[in-house]
Structure formats: C-alpha cells, structure tokens
Amino acid sequence: MIFAAGALLSQEELPALLDSxxxxxxxxxxxxPLDVDVVLDAVDSLGRTLDSGELDPLLAQYAPPSAREELREVRGMLRREALEARLQLELGDLRPGALVERPFGRTLVQPLGVLLHVTPGNQVGIPLFSALEGLxxxxxxxxxxxxxxxxxxxAALKLLTQREPRxxxxxxxxxVSSKDTGTLERLAALADGAVTWGGDEAVSALRRLAPPGCKLIEWGHRLSFAYxxxxxxxxxxxxxxARHIVRTGGLLCSSCQVIYLDTDRPEEAEAFCQAFLPLLNRAARERDRDGAAQAALYTHTYRLERLAEGAGDRTWFGExxxxxxxxxxxxxxxxxxxxxxxxxxxxxxxIxxxxRQKGRLQTAGxxxxxxxxEELTALLARAGATRITRAGEMSRTFPGEAHDGEYSLRRYIRLADIET
Incomplete structure (x- = not known):
C-alpha cells in the first residue's frame, strides 16, 4: 500500500503517483508554509488518544506484542509541552520562517525542503517518529x-491526517523493497535531504542513490555496552x-552488546558470569510466550554453533x-x-x-x-559515548536528549542570508 497526501493507494497506482x-x-x-502549531496540536492529540486506549485495537492488529510498552516509554516526548521545549532547545530562534537580524541584513530560516526517510524495522514507531521531526x-x-x-x-498516518487534514x-x-532501486532513485531525486537510520550497508546504498546536492543525514547503527x-x-x-538485556534482545542501538568488567583478571570475570546468570535467567522467564519461544530457538542454535566452532570462549547457558x-x-x-x-x-x-569504534558508540550503562x-562518566564521555545512563535505563528515552550526540532538528533546516 501507499499513503499519498491523506489517501491510501494500491501498489498498482505507484507509477502514476511517481509521475505526478x-x-x-x-x-x-x-x-x-506548514504551521508548527498545527503539528504540535495534532501530535498531542494523537498522544492523548494513545493514553485513552483508543489505539489498542490498532496496535493489536498491526504491531508486535511489545509495541504498547515501547510506545509508553516515548509517550512523554509526544506531549505538546515536551515538543515545544525541544524546539526551543534545539532550534532556539532558528525556527523555520524566522527572520534573524544580522550586521549585513537578515537571515531567513527555511525548511530543508523534501526529506526522504529510509527507516529500519527494529523499533516500533521509527518511521512515524522520523517523519514527525520533518514536520x-x-x-x-x-x-x-x-x-x-x-x-x-x-494506519497511524491515516489516523493523524484524519484528525488534522492540513x-x-x-x-x-x-x-517499497530496498531492491527496487528504480523507485528509490526517483524518490531520492526529489529530495533535498535523505535520512537513513540503517547500518553501513544501508548508508552506502543511499549514498549511491542520492543525487549530488542531496544532503545525506545519517542516523546509522550504534553500539552500546554496560561498564x-x-x-x-x-x-x-x-x-x-538483566531485564534490559532480555527486553531489548540486543536489537536496539541502545541495547547492551557487551558487559565490560573493570578488571583484567579472568577469574573475576568468571565469578561475575556465575553470579549474574541466575538474574539473567530470572529476567528471561518473564518473557511472553512468543518471545520465550523465539529466544529458546535462537539460544539453542547459538549453543550448536558454539559446539561446532569449538571456540575457546566459555559460555554459561540459561533458559x-x-x-x-x-x-x-x-x-x-x-x-x-x-x-x-x-x-x-x-x-x-x-579509551x-x-x-577503535569512534563514530559508532552510543550508550554506556x-x-x-x-x-x-563522576570520574567514570567523564572517562566514558571522552572515549566517545554519547549517552551515559544507569545500566537498567540504557534504552529509556529521555525528553530533551540529543540524538547520537547531536540535536537532530538542526540538520533539517537551512539558512538564507539576505542583504538589506
């Protein structure tokens, strides 16, 4: 299906849409121009609808079982006051449409223009969230x-535009399939900026598709760890x-991939594994039925791979x-x-x-x-971590936080200097 300016179209209508x-x-x-207050009111209304439970049937029909919890975590970011605070923090006086007095004249703040968002499927809501930043x-x-x-x-875009047709x-x-390069090239040719949330392969592919002059905005895959x-x-x-590791499954940029221990003694690391496994096991038992079955199959496959490889690493298996x-x-x-x-x-x-992973680091728990x-936080920041949290909060979204060390909204505007 295709969503085009409020209407749902079939795939057969794609060629005609691309032509027009x-x-x-x-x-x-x-x-x-798009009035930011219209955006703020619409998103705030959508958030209140989510709170009321009115969207539960929609989530049950279209989203995985974990969607409700994931959306609850970002709910605070959808409140009007949170969005207004974000605009002020990230853009200040540089909001689209603003005129800033300068010694030579004025600077007019403009949207970048047309954004092409190429989004991943590892977290519920990312396509809509990316489009929200564009709006x-x-x-x-x-x-x-x-x-x-x-x-x-x-479904979410249809609901949003029904509530606010503007x-x-x-x-x-x-x-569109990532293999449909013809369609993607036509979309990229219309874009002033191409936003990608994928890994190295996705970023490289988009670079090949985007024409000269199209700004590439990368939110690539990141690596996170506990220390x-x-x-x-x-x-x-x-x-x-342990709950964080099980709940995120290592699938998010903020998921713990490696637990680092502040020691160089293997016997201390072995003692940690022996003590931590029961807690990881307890967290694993709290999974829903589908998650438990998927994890059990994956862990069994991993066990067989370890045996086949004959690696010298030591592994402690739980449920x-x-x-x-x-x-x-x-x-x-x-x-x-x-x-x-x-x-x-x-x-x-x-450090x-x-x-050695500079540019790829994200969260340190x-x-x-x-x-x-305070001392270790400063050390991790100097090493390149862009988020430093308590270990259990690694994937929690905090209102007003930067995105991979940057204020993302600044990348979606341009400045026109005007001599007077």
Whole structure:
C-alpha cells in the first residue's frame, strides 16, 4: 500500500503517483508554509488518544506484542509541552520562517525542503517518529517503510491526517523493497535531504542513490555496552541490567552488546558470569510466550554453533539466555535475544579500546560506586559515548536528549542570508 497526501493507494497506482509526485510536492511548497502549531496540536492529540486506549485495537492488529510498552516509554516526548521545549532547545530562534537580524541584513530560516526517510524495522514507531521531526521543521516527507512494518505506519498516518487534514499534503509513505532501486532513485531525486537510520550497508546504498546536492543525514547503527566497575545496590542494579538485556534482545542501538568488567583478571570475570546468570535467567522467564519461544530457538542454535566452532570462549547457558566470556577487548555485536558477551576492560584501557569504534558508540550503562560515578562518566564521555545512563535505563528515552550526540532538528533546516 501507499499513503499519498491523506489517501491510501494500491501498489498498482505507484507509477502514476511517481509521475505526478514532483508537481504535487512543488504545489505544496508554493503554498503557505506548514504551521508548527498545527503539528504540535495534532501530535498531542494523537498522544492523548494513545493514553485513552483508543489505539489498542490498532496496535493489536498491526504491531508486535511489545509495541504498547515501547510506545509508553516515548509517550512523554509526544506531549505538546515536551515538543515545544525541544524546539526551543534545539532550534532556539532558528525556527523555520524566522527572520534573524544580522550586521549585513537578515537571515531567513527555511525548511530543508523534501526529506526522504529510509527507516529500519527494529523499533516500533521509527518511521512515524522520523517523519514527525520533518514536520516539526516544516518539511515535506517521503517515507520508505521498512520490511515488516505490518501496516502500522500507514494506519497511524491515516489516523493523524484524519484528525488534522492540513498535515496530509506533507506526508507520503511507500511500501517499497530496498531492491527496487528504480523507485528509490526517483524518490531520492526529489529530495533535498535523505535520512537513513540503517547500518553501513544501508548508508552506502543511499549514498549511491542520492543525487549530488542531496544532503545525506545519517542516523546509522550504534553500539552500546554496560561498564561494571562496582555497584551501589548489586542485586537491584544487576537485575535491572538483566531485564534490559532480555527486553531489548540486543536489537536496539541502545541495547547492551557487551558487559565490560573493570578488571583484567579472568577469574573475576568468571565469578561475575556465575553470579549474574541466575538474574539473567530470572529476567528471561518473564518473557511472553512468543518471545520465550523465539529466544529458546535462537539460544539453542547459538549453543550448536558454539559446539561446532569449538571456540575457546566459555559460555554459561540459561533458559533462553546465555553469557559468553571472551578473552579479547573489542566492542562487537552480541548473539542477541538474551545472549550477551562479557569481556574484561580495565579502566586504564577504556579509551584506547573504545576509540577503535569512534563514530559508532552510543550508550554506556554505568554500574559503579557513587563516589566514582563522576570520574567514570567523564572517562566514558571522552572515549566517545554519547549517552551515559544507569545500566537498567540504557534504552529509556529521555525528553530533551540529543540524538547520537547531536540535536537532530538542526540538520533539517537551512539558512538564507539576505542583504538589506
């Protein structure tokens, strides 16, 4: 299906839409600019509808079982006051349409223009969230939906534009395969900016598709980790970390991929694994039926792979989860679904090791004694981490936080200097 300016179209109508799309976009750009208050009111209304439970049948029909909890975590970001605070923090006086007095004249703030969003399928709501950032900055939005979106974004866009028809001309969404380069090239040719949320392969593919002059805005895959250098309340903090590992399954940029221990003694790492496994096991038992079955199958496959490889690493297996102690220091992806890596990394080696992943680091979940938190936080920030949280809060979204170390809305505007 296709969403085009408020209407749902069949895939058979795609060629005709592509033929007329440039004219439609230019017509919208030639008219009045998008009023940010219209966006704020519409999103706030959608959030209140989510609170009321009115969207529960929609989520049950189109979204995975975890969607309700994931959306609840970002609910605060959809409140009008939170969005207004974000606009002020990220843009200040540089909101689209603003005129800023300068010594030579004035600077007119404009939307970038047309944004092509290429979004992943690893987190519910990302396509809509990406388009929301485009709307907040007054841009037209073309959304390439991820495989497995299951119609959720199309349904949400339809509901949003029914509630606020003035948003309809600013939104288009396409169920297009990543292999359909012909269609993607035509969409990219219309874009002033291409927004990608994928990994290296997705970023490279979009670079090949985007024409010269199209601004590439990368929100690529990131790596996150926990750093254990002590604790305030061991049981509580370790349990929170275990729940995070199981709940996110290693699928998010903020998911813990490696548990680093502030030691270079293997026997201490083995003792940690033995003590942490029961907590990870307990968290794994709290999964729903589908999640437990998927994790059990994945863990069984992982166990067979370990046996076949004959690797020298040591692995502790639980019920649909595991800990694998590896002798190297490198930050890498974990085996996912509650199967996580453990490595030694004394703090004196933290910067040289983590700097090998510069540009890819995101969240560091820090467990330490209270008197060491400030020192270790500064050390992790110098190493390149862009978010430093308590270990159990690694994937929690905080209102007003930056995106991978940047204020994203600033990347969706342009400045026109005017001599007077």
């Amino acid at each position: 799309l440039e004219e439609r976009l230019n017509e919208t750009r030639s008219g009045p 907040l900055t007054g841009n037209l939005n073309l959304i390439k939906l991820p495989h497995g979106d299951r119609g959720l974004t199309l 948003l309809a001309p600013w939104l288009y969404a396409f169920e 254990v250098a002590g604790y305030e309340d061991r049981e509580a903090e370790w349990s929170a970390l 649909g989860c595991s800990l694998t102690l590896k002798p190297d220091r490198e930050l890498e992806l974990s085996p996912l679904y509650g199967n996580v890596l453990v490595k030694c990394l004394p703090r004196r080696e933290l 040289p090791v983590l700097r 820090l467990l330490c004694r209270p008197e060491e938190r």
